[in-house]
Amino acid sequence: METQDILNFAFIGASFALYIGIAIWAKAGSTKEFYVAGGGVPPIANGMATAADWMSAASFISLAGIISFIGRDGAAYLMGWTGGYVMLAMLLAPYLRKFGKFTVPDFVGDRYYSSTARVIAVICTIIISFTYVAGQMRGVGIVFSRFLHVDINTGVMIGMAIVFVYAVLGGMKGITYTQVAQYCVLILAFTVPALFLSFQITGHVLPQTGLGADVEGGRSILATIDQLSLELGFQEYTAGSKTTLDMFFLTAALMCGTAGLPHVIVRFFTVPRVKDARVSAGWALMFIAILYTAVPGVAAFGKYNLIKTVNGPDKSGVAYTEMPEWFKNWENAGLIGWHDYNGDGKVQYAAGNAFAGKPAFDGENRTELGSRVVTNLTEGTFDASKQPFANEVYVDRDIMVLANPEIAKLPGWVVALVAAGAVAAALSTAAGLLLVISTAVSHDLMKKTINPNITDKQELLYARLAAVVAICVAGYFGINPPGFVAIVVALAFGLAASSFFPAIIMGIFSKRMNKEGAIAGMVVGIGSTMAYIIYFKFMGGTKDEMFMGISPEGFGTVGMILNFIVAFVVSSMTAPPPAEIQEIVEDIRIPRGAGDAHAH
Template sequence: MTESLWTYLMVGVTFAIYIGIAIWSRAGSTKDFYVAGGGVSPLANGMATAADWMSAASFLSMAGLISFSGYIGSQYLMGWTGGYVLLALLLAPYLRKFGKFTVPDFIGERYYSQTARIVAVVCALFVSFTYVVGQMKGVGVAFARFLEVKFEVGIGIGIVIVLFYTVLGGMKGITYTQVAQYCVLIFAYLVPAIFLSLYATGNPIPQLGLGGKLTDGTWLLERLDQIHTDLGFKAYTSADVNRVDMFFVTAALMLGTAGLPHVIVRFFTVPRVKDARVSAGYALVFIALLYTTAPAISVFAKTNLITSLQGKEYENVPGWFSKWEHTGLLSFDDKNGDGKIQYYNDQNPDMSAKAESNGWSGNELTIDQDIIVLANPEISQLPAWVIALVVAGGLAAALSTAAGLLLVISTSVSHDLLKKWLKPEISEKNELWAARIAIMVAVIVGGIAGMNPPGFVAEVVAFAFGLAAASFFPAIVLGIFSKRVNKEGAIAGMICGIIFTASYILYFAVFKSGSPENYWFGISPKGIGTLGMVVNLVVTLIVSRLTPAPPQDVQEMVGLIRYPKGAGKAQEH
């Protein structure tokens, strides 16, 4: 079969499975819609959590980011993986024991304040919407290549698909759909990696192939370093980076993980606290399968991309080039009119001088790094079914997380705003309708914003993590581990943290009013969430000390979250 037929078959079959699951598991109550009825098994929840976690940023963008940034790209691997460990060990079991559906629900009850709940809702909407924008770009990239249409058309198609099974099934439908999506995406990620590792190094394990030798006896990473330096870029493995910013970005990704509403809510879908811990362990194993493979994919892809295009005549480019060019995510500008592709670092003075002497006049190739994973099997001339499988995996990754985020937005509106504040007497049926309408609005607005995002997928997602770190992390951690922190402190901290972080991101990343030279302490918008978290923490602690302590019943509740009744007596004996 041709590549197109394989792609239609793979995507068609997987989508039929997703839609069938959504219909089978459609929500009949608010508990089904919000937390899947609370009866999901730890194994299934672990898979669903992994799918929720490994978004378009993980599947599509992370390997592309590491391909283009090299050593510094490891901050995404460390931040996201470490953050999940932090969430699983430090927060998830206690939040599950508290027993609330949403993060704003936890904050509203823990800080005994409707105002705190509303501030948390605003923060959740802000974080989730920023994240959705990144996912919708990923959806657009995958659909654009699959259907060979413009990127914007791809996003429009993705909006319709996401709306269908999210609105129908709620958390119950999403959970079981995500189990299937995890199986698709991890298979789609590992298979081409194994092929590429075998072809390049003879080793079927990509993680080992990354540090292996090519068939001509040279080390793979040495070859890529040489390719980079020949084109005027820093060596791929060069550690000459802004370490301050690398630390802040890594910390923002870690701390933001622990404050992401759409991941935290997954721990409410299992029957017991013990199941929350077990499902967190399963999820970590499932996540590690992809995250440890990403660096290998990055190196294979970058090596193959450059060697297949550099100096090649445009008239003789392979078919995959033309297909991606049609999407608008890959372009060639023949600046010197010789008909050959010249790709190099035209910001490097030495390289520019060399290029001028050779008759070149600037880098002629523009590549959206979010296409790397999807284009890689085609560049490497893998079998058609492998190419189709990767497209199906990319769609599964983007759609699974988009669905989880949309559910957070809908529950924030219908449960936390309507049910808990504006309209407590609302019926269960009307609450479900409100949740579904909120999803419709969010996915349409998010799709439109995703057509022109303020960066590549992983960068936009990093902004969402920074916002989560600056708003939720101190409120959740202090809410669990400190009896003294009160509503005044939490409210003031969340407001200060998110305003500071959002303003910095908007100024430098969206409006692009400043240059990297003007960053505070050299911290980029992707890492400013760490500083925002510190602002939140300091404000929370100071205000809490200057205002009355929480009521005694709230302090006792905090103690019971961490220590079961009778634990002290058991320790005495």
């Protein structure tokens, strides 16, 4: 492990040096440079930066793991997180660029001529962005603790320090160019092991085609995994378990949430022309698609390797003492747990929960074989007609991508590259979110709501101060993670889909929409979505009580529909917006003249 540690340090250290170098080169001098990089980022660079901004620790670390474990239903995430860009490109980006301000609350506040609407938008922005950022810091922590053998808390601190340097100094300009570099690191880190894995298992270099290839005895890899899954008591990998309606609503919530996320939208304020906003949405999606189309392959190959490695060639399990190094490393990191229910000394993987939830370890206590003692055991029973043995292992799905190269016995530098890529994915997203939070505070709250007389310099100071506070809060959540990170991420998408998305769409496509309608819609949309999520996630609502069987993650779509309905009903009963607002709407529909609009 010695050389591996040196490689890990070298790769992560070199990437950090690169990011800081770029930050010093791209220091921001004005609020315009700080908020929107001076509005002069070329579309292809903006596309890469958007891709890095968007692809977080969730995309890099968790997505393949989710699909690996839930199979076909994981498509909701694949389609949801890419399809949103089609809507962004066609329904939002060009018009918001023409509108030409700095932030999403700017648009909501100006279009609906109301500081109430602006403040609601600021609150939504801050809630959405904080829930997101907490997860990123946690991702950094996991990578540091596993690959650099430092304490998770120290890892989070180092991550905070790095983001601090380039987000606070460089603002949007620094962040944009750092994200271009981070995109390159993270895409290499994802595709290189994916190519290796695909070639190793299927003989195809590309994971996109490898997923359709044949393995052992001329059966396709997907059919093989289906077969392996059935033998172990799981359902087929290519079969779904969610209802069609639930899939539909979940996908829609993720898509509209993507199109309504403030840190993604703000990226389209940074390009010079309306035309460039459309093009850069296209570049962004293509750069994202390179990773997203490789994910299903990585997920399937990972599942295949995992079953093969854990259950061994004779499919009866492998002795714990003979398990490879990675298994014990991840057990030490607390993300794998094992209990020998049948007492044969072998590790066996099958359907069913090995523990009640995540494994609760009994400190550093070890069994005779050397495995960690887990305290929250289950019955260890199983249905003998469906599977050959009880499940004895817990494998956290977040380790799938990180452990894949080790499971497949890839060279050490690939393992180090993956570690650097995961950190790049988490940091780039964290920086983008922190910028959105600081802008919301300094620009939308201080300048536009509380004290319009502050100078450009003072506003910039507030922006940097807000970024510092935001980084500290994010770091706090990274070190003391709420036990519900996955839940709050669902909340973030639901909120974005049920609040901003309809408000912006109606602001562009309906001249008649007035402030009363928009405010009522946003309040009803957010309110209903939050209430539903809180009831089912925190107050113990049961599956039978769910509205038409829609899971809380997908309820954002219902909230969005309610938002649209309420907004139209209320606005039809109240006075139309003033003539100058209707003129603004007509103006943002025509591309010409965006060049001078963004100068404040």
